Amino acid sequence: MSSLDQLSLDALRAHAIETYRAGRGTRPEVMLIKLGNERAVLKDFSRSDPWFSRLIGPLAAYREARALRLLEGVPGIPGLIRRVNPRAILMQHIDGVPAKQTPKGVVGPEVFERLYRLVEAMHQRGVAHCDLRSGGNTLIDSHGQPYFVDFVSHCVRGRRWNLFLRWAFGKFCEADRVAVARLKKRLAPDLLTAEEMHGLERDRTMLLGRIARFIGDSTRKLSRLILTRKKA
Ligand SMILES: Nc1ncnc2c1ncn2[C@@H]1O[C@H](COP(=O)(O)OP(=O)(O)O)[C@@H](O)[C@H]1O
Numbered sequence: 312m313s314s315l316d317q318l319s320l321d322a323l324r325a326h327a328i329e330t331y332r333a334g335r336g337t338r339p340e341v342m343l344i345k346l347g348n349e350r351a352v353l354k355d356f357s358r359s360d361p362w363f364s365r366l367i368g369p370l371a372a373y374r375e376a377r378a379l380r381l382l383e384g385v386p387g388i389p390g391l392i393r394r395v396n397p398r399a400i401l402m403q404h405i406d407g408v409p410a411k412q413t414p415k416g417v418v419g420p421e422v423f424e425r426l427y428r429l430v431e432a433m434h435q436r437g438v439a440h441c442d443l444r445s446g447g448n449t450l451i452d453s454h455g456q457p458y459f460v461d462f463v464s465h466c467v468r469g470r471r472w473n474l475f476l477r478w479a480f481g482k483f484c485e486a487d488r489v490a491v492a493r494l495k496k497r498l499a500p501d502l503l504t505a506e507e508m509h510g511l512e513r514d515r516t517m518l519l520g521r522i523a524r525f526i527g528d529s530t531r532k533l534s535r536l537i538l539t540r541k542k543a
Pocket residue numbers: 331332338339341352354389402403404405406407409447448460461462463
């Protein structure tokens with residue numbers, strides 16, 4: 312058993328060497344922890360604003376941990392090390408750069424092929440990410456291997472009889488694929504295929520996508536208004 316398996320939340324925090332995201336408002340604290348040669352990432356919703364942390368924190372940490380468990384062993388998804396407490400999880404560290412910080416023109420076609428394969432492997436396990444539009448949730452390492460993080464918004468495939476959930480899951484899978492096309496449009500527009508351009512155009516006008524975005528934005532604004540002290 313590694314030592315990261317045993318440390319308390321405070322002890323883990325004492326070994327933080329970098330803060331990826333400061334916790335405030337509806338946001339968790341995300342930190343890189345280093346212990347000897349071991350590295351891990353601590354995502355801690357107890358550092359969000361108190362009411363958000365109390366009411367939503369356990370649900371958010373549960374959802375992220377559930378997705379990581381469902382995706383265990385998929386190359387490109389960080390492994391869950393453990394749920395440190397109801398509001399905090401510890402996961403494998405990915406040594407990569409967020410896609411939003413990747414400059415245009417440096418990413419080749421093989422990276423997008425890998426991204427589509429990763430999206431496919433995730434969907435095969437019954438998980439749609441649902442937040443790949445955010446360029447902070449895709450990391451790319453120095454070998455061009457992509458990774459996905461931040462599974463709080465994920466959606467799982469419904470049971471066989473649940474036709475509505477299965478239909479919605481299909482739509483969320485499509486949204487994940489369109490997010491890859493969107494990233495390609497930003498980083499390597501010359502590589503876009505006619506099918507991808509068609510997907511991007513359809514996404515722009517798709518009613519379900521617009522409704523989902525509206526619900527997502529409104530929920531976020533409402534929880535900020537009710538559960539946090541100031542705008543995050
Ligand atoms: N497992 C990880 N390995 C490396 N960096 C990570 C990992 N998880 C998160 N990060 C970094 O922390 C940032 C914020 O984490 P994220 O889970 O996306 O939180 P938020 O919900 O606040 O967006 C990410 O954009 C990424 O740069």
